[in-house]
Amino acid sequence: MKIKPSILIIFLLILIFRIFFIFQTPHFGDSEAYFTIRNIENIIQHKIPLFNDELSYSGRFQLFSPLFFYFLAPFYLVLGSIALKLLPALFISSLVFVTYLIASKITKNKTGVFLATLSSAFVPILIFKTLNNISIYSFLIPLIFYFIYCLITIKRRLNQAVIISFILPLIHPIALFLSLSLVIYLILAKSEALKVSKLKKEAILFFIFVTLLVQFIIYKKAFLDIGIRVVWQNIPYSMLNNYFKEINLIEAILNIGALPLIFGIYGMFYGLFKRKKNSIFLISSLIITTTALLAFKFINFNIGLVFLGISLAIISALGYERLFNHIKITKIFYLENPLKFILVLLIIFTLIVPSFLAAQKSIKNTITNEEVEALEWLKLNAENNTITLSSPEEGHYVTQIAKQKNVIDTNFLFIKSIDERYSDVASIYTTISEVKALQLLNKYQVTYIYFSERTKKIYNITKLGYIEDKACFRKSYENEKTKIYKVYC
C-alpha cells in the first residue's frame, strides 16, 4: 500500500516531537524503565533476565515474559541508553501508519482519514504514558492495532496474523484483553447479522486459543499463589482504590481528546447501526471492551484511556466523513474547505497542545540529577547486603541506580501479604511514632531510608515525624532534592 506524503509528515512530526522531549533529560521517566534496564544488563551479562532477583523486595522470584528484554538487549549492547530512548519513540510513532491503514478501511474520505491519523498520533495520555519510558506499550500498541488491521485484510495477511498470534501473548498479558474484545466482536457481528468470513473466525479463534494457553502456562503459578488477584497484577488494594478515587472526568476526556471522543462516538454508533462493516465492528468492540474493563477496574486506568483514545481517534474518521458528506448536501457546502481547516486547528488546540503539556509534565516527573546523585552516593557508601526503604514508585531506582535491596517496588506479582507491606511502608513515612517506625523498620531490616521530594509528594508529608532522634536516625546524605537517613536502632 502506498503511504501518502501527508501521513509521512505526521509520522515525522510525532517522531521529532518525541525526540525533542526525550533528549531534554538523560534519564528515563518511569521507575519501571530502570527495571527494564536491569533486566537487559542481566541478559547481556548472564544471558537470562532477573527471574530470581536478589535486590527487589530484598530477594524474590518474579515471573514475566522476557521477550521484550531480549529484543532490546542487542540494541542496548551496541548503542547504549540512546537505543532505549530512540527505539520506543520510533515504534510508537509508527502507530501513525497503522491507524492510517485501518482508517482507510473504515472510510474512503481522505480528509477524514488524515484527521483521524493526526488525532491518533497526539492522544495526550498516549504521549504521557509512552514518552521517555522504555515502555513495553510502545511496542505493544502498534502491534495490537496492526493485528486488527491483519484481521480486516485477513486474506492477504493471514501469515502475519498467525505470527502475531504467537508474539503478542508472549510479550504481555494484555493479549487477553484483545482476546476479550475479539469475543465481543464475534458476538456483536452475530447479533447484527454481519457476515464474518470463516477464515477470519479461524484466525480469531486461533489467537484466542494461543493467548489463553500461553498466559496459562506463564501465569499459572501466579494464579495458584494469589488466585484472582493476578488479574490486577496483585496491586495493593489501597493503591488500586486510591487510583480510581483520583479520577476526574473532565481530565479523562482531555486525556483522550474532545474531538476524537465526539466524532469517535458518533462514528461508532453510525458504523454499528448503519454502515455495518467488519473494520468498524472490530474497532467498536475494542472501545466497548475497554470501557467495560475500565468500569469494573480490570485494566490499568491510563492504559485503558490510551486504547480508548486511539480507537476513538481511528473511528472518528467515519464521524468526519459523515460531517463532510452532510455539509456537501447543504446550502453551506462552500464551507467544506474552511471547515477542514477549522478541524485541523481544533486538533491542534485540543490534542497537540495538551500533548505538549503532557510531554512537559512527563519530563518534569523524570528522576532528577539530584536524586540520581543521592542514589549513586548510596551505591558507593552503603555496606553490603543492606536494605533501603523507599516508596514503591522509587523502588526500581534503589535497585538499578543504587544497586541496593529495596523493601517494595511496583512489581507486586508473587509478593505475599502485599497489602500489609504496602501499608507498613506508608506507615513508616507518615507515622509520628518513633516506636512504631522502628518496629516496622526492624521488621523489614531497613538500614537506610531514602527520602526525596518525590516521596514527600507521594505521602503528602514534609518530613519524617520521628527523625529528630539522633540516637536512632542520622542523616547520611543530603542534597537539594533528597535526603538519606541511616537507621541505628
Next chain:
Amino acid sequence: MKTKKQKSIKYTVNLKAIIFLMVLAAIILSIVPLVRPNILIGSEPYYHLRLAESPFAKYDELSYSGRFRLFSAWPLVLFSISKIFNTSLLFTSKILPPILGIFSALIFYFILRKTEPNPLIQFVASFILIISPSFVYLFTISNSHTMPVFIGLLSFLLILNNRRILASLLILTLPFFGATHALIAGILLLIYVLKEKKLFYLPVLFLLILVSLYPVLLLGFPETVRIGNQSTLTQLISDLGASFGISIFALILAGVGLLKLWEKKYKHIFFYVILILLIIIMFFQIKTIFYLNLFLAYLATLGLVKLMEVKWESETIQHFLLLILFLGLFFSTISFTTTLTKIEPNEEIIEGLLYLKSITKPTDTILSHRSRGHWITAIAKRKNVIDENYIYAPDVNQRYADLQKFYSLRDEKEALKILKKYSVTYIWLDKAAKNLIWDKPNQGISFLLEFSDKIKKIYKHNNIEIWEIRAENTQNNPK
C-alpha cells in the same frame, strides 16, 4: 481376504508400534526413579513400604498411635515380589510400578486393537495415555492404584478374548486393593454385561459386591472425612499443580473428541454413562482420575482426528493448532515429570527423621502436619497423631479439628492440654509443613514454640525443627 503379504505388513507395523510404545513407556516411567534413586516420592509410597514389612498384620501400632489395619493387597504384592526376586522393598517400590506401567500401556493398546478398527487411533490413544500426567504418576509412584488399574486392564483384555475364568478371578482380587476399585470394576462390568449380554459375569458381579462389603460388615461404615480444602479444579488439572491430574491440552482435545462421538448420538450411550459415572465418583475419590484417564486418552485421540478431518479455510492455522496441542501434551508431561522429581521428602527431611528416630523411644508420639504422618511412621518408625490414611482411622475428624485448634493457639495451657490428649512427646516440623499450617511467621502456636519453656526446641537444622514436650504427664499416657 488378506494376502500373506498384507498380513506380513500388518504384523510388522503392529510389532513396530508395540516396540515403540514399550520403549516410550520405559523412557518416560524411568525418568523419576533415575533422578531420585534412593528416595521415594511423596508420603504414600512410604506408607506402603512400611506395611509391606509385615503385610498380614492386623494392627498398626504407629499410625494414629495405634489403629486397626484394614488389609491392603498392594503391600503384599511388594512383599511377595521382593521375596521372589530377593530385592529390597525400597527397590521393589521403585521398579515395580514402571514395569506394570509398560505392560499396562501394552494391554491398553491390545484392548484398542480389539475395540477400535482404526490403527491410527489405536496407536495415538496409547501414545497419549503413556505421556499423560496421571499415567506417569500412577506408574512411577508406588500407590494403591497401580496394581488395580493393571489388573482392571488385563481383566478387560481377557474378557474380550473370552478367557472368562481367568478374567473373573482377576476381577475378584480388586476389592483387596480398596473399595473404590471394586466399585469401578463393578460398574464397568455391569455396563459390559448389559451391552454385550454376557450373563456369565453376573455371579462375578455378585461375588464382587459381597467381597467389597466385607470391611463394612466387619467394621461398619467409615467416618465421613471432612479434611482438605483444595478446589477440585486444582486437583484435576496437572498444569494447575495437581499431584496427579489431567493435562489441560488433553482435556481440550477430549472435549472435541466428545463432539465427534456425539455425531453418532446415542450409539455410544454406554461410553457416556461410564464417563458420567466416573466423573461423579471422582468428586468423592479424586484418584478415580486414573481410570477416567484411560477414556480421556481415547477421547483426546478422537479430538485430534476430528480436528484433522474438519475442512479448514486455512491449512496454516490447522497445522499450527494441531502442533500446539501436540506440543502442549508433551509440555504437560515434561512439566509434570519435573515437578514430580522435586516432591518431598528430600535428603534434609530424611536426615531430620533419622535424627528424630535416634533421640526418641519407640513409644514416643510425634506431632506433625498430617502430610508428614507416613514419613514419621516409616522412616522415624515412631507413632504419629494423624496421617493421610483416613479410612477407619480413629476419631479422624476430631483429631483434625484438635490439631487445627492447636496450630492457632497462643495459650500454652490449652496447647499442652491437646498435646496431653494425644500423648505427644515431640513435635516435628519442616519448612514446607510450616507453610502448610501457617500463612505468616509467628502465627498461632509457632509464636509460642519460640518462647515456651514447656515445649523446648531441641533440633534446628536444614529447615527442620524438633521440639520436645517437657510438661508433666504428657508422656506415655495411653490414649
